[in-house]
Amino acid sequence: MRREDGMQRTLLNNALWFAGSLGLAFLVWLVAVVQSDPVEQRSLSERVPVNVTPNPALIITNQSEVLTSAVVTVRGPQSVITAMTADDIILSIDLTNHVAGTYSIPIEALIAPEKRASVVRITPRTLNIRLETRLTELKPVRVEMTSLPAAVYAVGEPQIDLLQVEVSGPESRVSRVTEVVARVALEDARAAFADDVTLVAVDADEQVISGVTLSQAAARVTVEVQQRADVAEVRVLPNIVGELPPGYVLTPDFSYTPQTVIVRGPQDVLSDLPGTFFTEPIDLSERTGSFEVIALVSLPDPRLLVLTGGSVTVRVGVAAQQVTRQFERVPITLIGVDPALLYALAPTEVTVLVTGPAPLLDDLDPHDLSALVDVGGMRAGESAHITPVASVGQDNAAVSASVLPAEIDVIARAAEATPEATETVGA
DSSP: OHHHHHHHHHHHHHHHHHHHHHHHHHHHHHHHHHHHSOEEEEEOSSOEEEEEEOOTTEEETTGGGSOSEEEEEEEEEHHHHHHOOGGGEEEEEEOTTOOSEEEEEEOEEEEOGGGOOEEEEEESSEEEEEEEEEEEEEEEEEEEEEEOOOTTEEEOOOEESOSEEEEEEEHHHHTTOOEEEEEEEOTTOOSOEEEEEEEEEEOTTOOBOOSOEESOSEEEEEEOEEEOTTEEEEEEEEEEESOOOTTEEEOSOOEEEOOEEEEEOOHHHHHTOOSEEEEEEEEOTTOOSOEEEEEEEEOSOTTOEEEEOOEEEEEEOEEEOEEEEEEEEEEEEEESOOTTEEEEEESSEEEEEEEEEHHHHHTOOGGGEEEEEEOTTOOTTOEEEEOOEEEETTTOTTOEEEEESSOEEEEEEETTTOTTSOOOOOO
């Protein structure tokens, strides 16, 4: 018995030593692995998409506000974390078990076990989602003509290849839709209209309802457009007579509207109409500025009836002709004069060129002109080349003036030092 007990004790001791050695070896291996490949925590450089599992009976009504990706922070061995990309992580939210309402739903994360990493933070952690019951209803389709062609054309009843269309979307929006319209503009139509027209959902006030989907985006619309036999459209021109007063010219600012007139009358009269009608005379003989006038259209036959464009608004641009007039021997006037100095000028008279409206320059008196030379700040014994400035009457803004020569030579001397010097002093 003693021999068996000793053997058992020996085996137990050996087993304990083996287990301890094995644990120590594992610990040494673990320390070595950690030191060679330490655990790190970092945020991925790229955002990870969020997959949404929808509920077919519901619709997200704040889709534009819901983020479609998130920033993910992971933890794991350095070698694993460094190689990880957004494709290694799946972010998702599940809406299948929700009903209509507003929710703050946490984002779930999944990483394959072989990656030996874990997600420690998701930013944002939740998504705020507003769910509403999805509704689909049939709505009637109607053609709406937003504009018509000129009165010279007759328009038939519009035809459309679709009578109803399915409207789907959030219940609150679909319930507001009363009909679906195909809006057609015919102001430029001169023949039959046939085209695919975009459909829009509208409410009782004909306001467009957005955020809904139509089962068919467009419908084929046809409208007969034919020229009327009892109506004609004729070009109109303003009848300008007379001549402007001397010194005035017409400017490019000329316009008139409307430029056509629509008349109705007997067939024989319409077949012999001239290609152009004129307005009543518009006289220019006393016009000295731009003006606007309303002139009636003169009809060549009393049997004609004006439907549209019976009066024409005419704008005519008139401006004074710009001319340049030369004035010789204009005296120089000094300003900024020091009473203790005398000033010698060369030359003492200049030529002034004045540009402006002809009527204004025709009445301009040479005595209204002066050439100003500013000698302020000059000291005795100094000389300077000073640019003269032309002054025209009360500094009329409608004219501009220049002086020849462009510079005046000025020498300043003390009055008591050269009593014999000629003094030129401004008024």
